[in-house]
Amino acid sequence: MRYDGVAGPALLGLLALAACRESTPPPAAVAVSPSVTSTAWMSPSGSPLPSMSPSMSPLPSGSPSGSGSPSPSRPASPTASTRPSPSHSSTPAGPVTGLQGTVSAGPTCPVERVDSPCPPRPLSAEIDARDASGHVAGSTRSGSDGQYRLSLPPGTYTLMVAATGPFPRCPTPTATVIGGKVVMLDISCDTGIR
Known part of the structure; x- marks a missing residue:
């Protein structure tokens, strides 16, 4: 199929974008806090998409959740996992007495008055x-x-x-x-x- 003029390159760009979205690498894991791991969608160039919070940082390549290079066999759906955090509460487990x-x-x-309570x-x-x-x-x-x-x-x-x-x-x-x-x-x- 042949596309001429301005619409041709724009349409090809859209088709290329659609093809990229279908083959977008799976999300890369990022550390959100010491006790929470979440995933962030990455652009084909490897940078976080604009919806990501700037306070998130990629996990090191040696970590179990982030291998440093995407694997095509991993699912492309966002996930989040939490690990239990230590309790900082000093409240006893049973009823308080x-x-x-x-x-x-x-x-x-001195000399409290109705119009000037103390x-x-x-x-x-x-x-x-x-x-x-x-x-x-x-x-x-x-x-x-x-x-x-x-x-x-x-x-x-x-x-x-x-x-x-x-x-x-x-x-x-x-x-x-x-x-x-x-x-x-x-x-x-x-x-x-x-």
Whole structure:
């Protein structure tokens, strides 16, 4: 068949492109992250197609997933595989048992008025949980927001907030921890402001 003029070369280019797509080498493996391997479609020249993310890098030629040269017997469909990554969670496998709450200190200004409230402020402090014999069963520090969480086995505990001076003065509440439950216990300390 003969094609003359401008349409001829353009049509031949399209036919050549179609032929290339049918014989496009299979995808090359690329490393996405330390725990994930994915595939990227490569152009006939060996460079990634524009849809690829620039942060991906080819696997070394000695790796099991990327031999460095395409094999015509490999399937030409995209695949992805994942490997398990190590767990960074410190959450216990079973139900959590213990205490949680907020430590706060107030009043925060003298002579609180309706039009100028002085809400208690969160208190970051060391908190010890002592069992019935007075031994420290657990210890934690409340965050800058006053929140604390303390994992403890079932039992009755007295909480003691470590003060850095005479104020704030914190009560020593007692709480009973029940198996499989987290008991809420807020601690309100006195700043001494009157």
